[in-house]
Amino acid sequence: MISPETRLCRNPQVVARELGESEGGVLLHLASGRYHGINTVGLTIWGLIEEGCTVADLIDRLRDLVEDPPPSLETDVLEFLMIVHERDLVIVEQ
């Protein structure tokens, strides 16, 4: 379960690549060979996770980066993080 207190980092078995402007990016999970497309906001979140951070920190930083953040930002981010966690793209730090 992902909560605001959860601390996340990227799975080192994942390679990310940005695509063209407004095209987001792609993530390749090396062990499974599966790749996943993410939109520009997802790519921004991926960038924020780089150093490892709590979900609450991530949401705060994203709110600063996004112009006119929607009221559902926190819910949207939590949903996104649960998906990428389920796909083993991020790791919950103990």
Add this chain to the structure above:
Amino acid sequence: MIRNSSPGTCFGFAVRSALPFHYLRGGGDGQTIDISAPSAVSDDQHGEVLLEWTPSSRFPLAGSLVRADPGYRLWIETWGWFLIDPETPHVTLPDTPNVVRREERLWSIPAMLCFLARGDTALHAAAVEVDGRAVVFGAPGSFGKTTLAAAFHAAGHRLLSEDTTCVRTSETPLVVPGPAMLRIRHDVAQQLEIPHATPVGTVADDRVHLALDPALRGDCNPVPLRAIVLLRRADRGFRIEPVPSDRAIRDLWSLSFRLPTDADRARCFTAVADIARSVPVWNLHRPLTMRDLPATVEYVVQHA
């Protein structure tokens, strides 16, 4: 037949060898690759098997790729061992009287391993030069890339690669020309006149093996990559559509050659994503008939 001690270039390598070659291009610039024979490896030598394959349309003979020190050993059914040291680079070939087919094998996996070590990327694709830039044809199915490449050659465009395309992912992606050969099916050869090319080899198989005239081969200087065209079948008419980058990655990934290691998968993925980001990728739907080939060439030149 070209035969001398410094015969030419392929995939950007300046070949140094006393062996006969049929498909090299001009020029002598680039990293030297030593090619020698015969390889002397007994079949009971073991190592980490990286790849194994059974006969398929792409690799008609069974084979295996084994890690060695240095480099790799490639075993191909009926041929024996190719020893590949990509770092030097140096490839040692098995002994055989069938030097044409052996050279064709050389410019497949052994050459790929050497140019991957140089930082380039291998795509299972053909490439031609159109107005000074390269157009790459990938056929996710078996949809006639070699036949189309032959039609481009017949229409006066330089053939850069027939089966394996070497892509350099610089800021502007480039294609490094490969062997100057065409291997087309007999039924295609009967229907499509291929000018400026000479049949080579004496061992019959399901293909006509052609060496392009030396005057038309050019050298191995990289050619800027204009577009990648993925060949699809259409019942009638032509249609071309851009492929979004994320979908293009899927197709280019399936066309790419990579070793089953995390490091090589990461390298390949990065290269493929960079190509998809910076080069237009198209789906070309076209009739798969011989009589439509000239129109297909014209359509690609105009639209891709």
